[in-house]
Amino acid sequence: MAGTGKNEEVLKESFMTKRSQNKRAFTHPNWKERWFVLSPENLIYYDGDKQSGRRKERGRVKLSEVVAVECVDTEVFHRDWVFQLCYSSEENEQIVLYIAAATSQERDQWLDHLRRLVAQNPCLSDHYHNGCIKGNQWTCCKGGKEVAACTRVTWTNNNPVGQPTPSPTPDARSEMMPGTPGGRFKPPERQRKVVVALYDYNAIDPGDIPLRKHEEFEVIEDTQEYWWKMKNLQTGVEGFAPSNYVREKETIGLHQYDWYLGDATRQRAEVFLMQQEREGCFVVRNSTTNSGIYTLSLFSKRSHPQVKHYHIKKDSEGNYYLSHNIKCQTIPDLIFRHQHNPAGLPVRLRPPTHGRHAPTIPGPHPDKWEIDPNELNLLEELGSGQFGVVRHGKLRNLDVAVKMMKEGTMSENDFIEEAQVMTKLRHPNLVQLYGVCSMYRPIYIVTEYLKNGSLLNYLRSKDKVLINNNEVLLDMCLQVCEGMAYLERQKFIHRDLAARNCLVGAHGEIKVGDFGLARHVVDDEYTGSGGAKFPIKWAAPEVLNFMRFSSKSDVWAYGVLMWEVFSCGKMPYGKAKNTEVVEMVVQKGCVLDKPRFCPDNVYNVMRRCWDRTPEMRPAFNDIIRIFQDE
Numbered sequence: 001m002a003g004t005g006k007n008e009e010v011l012k013e014s015f016m017t018k019r020s021q022n023k024r025a026f027t028h029p030n031w032k033e034r035w036f037v038l039s040p041e042n043l044i045y046y047d048g049d050k051q052s053g054r055r056k057e058r059g060r061v062k063l064s065e066v067v068a069v070e071c072v073d074t075e076v077f078h079r080d081w082v083f084q085l086c087y088s089s090e091e092n093e094q095i096v097l098y099i100a101a102a103t104s105q106e107r108d109q110w111l112d113h114l115r116r117l118v119a120q121n122p123c124l125s126d127h128y129h130n131g132c133i134k135g136n137q138w139t140c141c142k143g144g145k146e147v148a149a150c151t152r153v154t155w156t157n158n159n160p161v162g163q164p165t166p167s168p169t170p171d172a173r174s175e176m177m178p179g180t181p182g183g184r185f186k187p188p189e190r191q192r193k194v195v196v197a198l199y200d201y202n203a204i205d206p207g208d209i210p211l212r213k214h215e216e217f218e219v220i221e222d223t224q225e226y227w228w229k230m231k232n233l234q235t236g237v238e239g240f241a242p243s244n245y246v247r248e249k250e251t252i253g254l255h256q257y258d259w260y261l262g263d264a265t266r267q268r269a270e271v272f273l274m275q276q277e278r279e280g281c282f283v284v285r286n287s288t289t290n291s292g293i294y295t296l297s298l299f300s301k302r303s304h305p306q307v308k309h310y311h312i313k314k315d316s317e318g319n320y321y322l323s324h325n326i327k328c329q330t331i332p333d334l335i336f337r338h339q340h341n342p343a344g345l346p347v348r349l350r351p352p353t354h355g356r357h358a359p360t361i362p363g364p365h366p367d368k369w370e371i372d373p374n375e376l377n378l379l380e381e382l383g384s385g386q387f388g389v390v391r392h393g394k395l396r397n398l399d400v401a402v403k404m405m406k407e408g409t410m411s412e413n414d415f416i417e418e419a420q421v422m423t424k425l426r427h428p429n430l431v432q433l434y435g436v437c438s439m440y441r442p443i444y445i446v447t448e449y450l451k452n453g454s455l456l457n458y459l460r461s462k463d464k465v466l467i468n469n470n471e472v473l474l475d476m477c478l479q480v481c482e483g484m485a486y487l488e489r490q491k492f493i494h495r496d497l498a499a500r501n502c503l504v505g506a507h508g509e510i511k512v513g514d515f516g517l518a519r520h521v522v523d524d525e526y527t528g529s530g531g532a533k534f535p536i537k538w539a540a541p542e543v544l545n546f547m548r549f550s551s552k553s554d555v556w557a558y559g560v561l562m563w564e565v566f567s568c569g570k571m572p573y574g575k576a577k578n579t580e581v582v583e584m585v586v587q588k589g590c591v592l593d594k595p596r597f598c599p600d601n602v603y604n605v606m607r608r609c610w611d612r613t614p615e616m617r618p619a620f621n622d623i624i625r626i627f628q629d630e
Ligand code: AMP
Pocket: 382, 383, 384, 385, 386, 387, 388, 390, 401, 403, 431, 447, 448, 449, 450, 451, 452, 453, 454, 500, 501, 503, 514
């Protein structure tokens, strides 16, 4: 890694995303991943060239010039975990650096570290802007560029806001221990974190507490990423609850409303509203094309059932409006007015009856991946696959799927070890592995339960509705791609990606399953590329030739999965035998033809996934970008 400069200690470092500072008035601000390094004197950021190991410094902020370190209202950028560093430039101009961390914990750690280091700055301010400048105006107070900061800071070296800041003893900087890779930073005192429940949660474990939507909790312990210990502020009851079911009160914004779907795509919003089927039912979501803009999606049965999308506009005074007759200062006010008066919309707005669906519970608490079979109540059979029978079940009161591994199909010890790693993989588009029962035989693999079964069967059973419904099909591909991009970032290779190994949830959400299992199969028919069960039709040429698996061979399989989706579950290469497919793919360099209703630009993405040179295939992240630009 590049050094921070002569003799500079590294106190903390990580990748985060930084908003461009828009020094030129006409450039559109964008967000770029940078490698941030904190030294006792500076915050330095480098471009994120991970491959070469060489990094170029892109900028630095002198900590002595920092006037405030604060969070930013989430709605401003439609991004989570954004914080800001306000500082004065050499020309004495106030500049704000906006940085998005990957998790709330990471953001809190950076806030704590930075605040410690700037604690003695005489220039610390007692006000800041909790928005940003858009069109020469602050989004928070609507004041012009030069207007005084409008919001009282939440932090001034642990002193009551507005009081002079005494010198901390011992000196905050001297409390830092050398922070080069092995060095540690003494943990600063916690700040009070109050969160609001976004969903109901029924306690699963004896140490859990239930959550009811809108209740407030103080976070007592957040050292584990997904299970926080919280105290109900009304009842005083303490216990664990999933961290993805709550949101910090400070940044809750529109998330408190059931009609707000955040970053949901247009297709997600359509599926959600079509399922509710109520005249006037609506959601608000972040526009996919313009950051900082909101879209209202509205269901109406007039003429025929359809969803229409409207941009919520803003006038020069910062008022929101859908039609010129009704203008309001906030989006909730605007929604409220349109619930009583259509004023230009086809119908009056009616909020959804079933709100956003709750996210996946992140599985039993960490280190409890070995599940006691007595806690499992086995229910109906869901199907059977490569590894044996799969049954629906209840783990205490949680719906689960239980895969009963046929004896002799797996190298069990290796798999059990890997299961510990796999329980830590968490993404909304991956089937959550909850744990294993490995004390008895057969081994059970316990995962999240998805009501609509395998993607392949779903595509086949709904082909009449889905065929030519390209927006929905593309959204399915995008969801799989997001799960795979996460696996790629975790350096985890799937090895058996195909529509049959993805599952569909109750609300049409698609999740990738069976990741990593292929590696532990001992059946020769499955593991050798000549074996009858080997997924030849999804295999890249380098897999067929040399059994060389990589994220790029997953990308090849992903191209075939896209083909399955756009042909609504047809068998790739039709009835061709495996040997014929090998000959076509390896020797003749053939690829699958374009499915009948598939748009050219989508087929082009498949073709890129089937490049013969693995390095030339796009990464999953690149594919997401291509889809979003479509
Ligand atoms: P597999 O062994 O993964 O191929 O699963 C066989 C069948 O069981 C699938 O085709 C699904 O219909 C069903 N199944 C597997 N896992 C789940 C799950 N997590 N939720 C619901 N159904 C599942």
